[in-house]
Amino acid sequence: MTSAFEPTQPDPWMPPQPLPPVRTRTNLWHLFFAGLAGAALVGALWVGLDLAHSGSPSAPGGSSGETFDLRGTFTLNSSGYGYSACGGSGDYSDITTGTAVTVYDAAGTVLSQGALGTGRPDGAGTCVFSLAAPNVPSGEKFYLVEVSHRGRIMVQPEDARAGKVALTLGN
Template identity: 45%
Template structure:
């Protein structure tokens, strides 16, 4: 055996292959990247629009709904001291009899079961009977809230007529004065 070492190569060994790049950058590297001001603005605008759109959708689909209403229909007849206009079939209460407040356009008030005013309207078109002794008016009061136990209807200041909820909603008002 000898004390001599075998000759050593003078060139260094080839470098080891670098490790393959990962497909996803590490989280720390992502944190180091900053958005450009334009990208940050577009991202903020998109998030804000999504939040506002979502809030609008929720409130539009879950908000309070309009209460159910109906049009109270019927007739009102004045059977005393009727004045018929010459030339047409319209009529009204006679001025000398105390019924001069009864005419087309006279107020019609609808009260709920608690006695509160829930709708208003007016007397509509009038027609006199063949003898000219009675005058009948059409009534149509819109937007009367449904759901009352009963309804009271008053023409002018002449007292109330009570109807069941079914009668009111079915257009069965038939009141008279005189």
């Protein structure tokens, strides 16, 4: 039986008694093998992920690392150039040797920048320029090619890689 003077719960005015220290013993071999197992697991995951991605098609943006030089022609149907020089005049004065050629991916990210080469006359009022943009990343579903500020034209990857890009401006 409990007396009314014996406390059944700890006295709230008394500070708590510290617990006796717990002695733990860590075996160094356990730590060594746990570290070795962790390193083996990380290595296995790394190799597994690398093998999983090695057979997959390249991701957008050409993550495979392969590149190619986009080549083709740009035909300007205009008038006003002399027989010794080939280039645009009037509304087409921005089209000449060295005019910027920009290649974009579907999202509008610039992939490469090149230029028009020397143009050659090809009939009355027509000038044909070589077109080139180096180191275009492979693996895109399509490419958008823009000469100067004249708008982006969609080009299929097969044509881009084969040098069969043929763009035209003017009537």
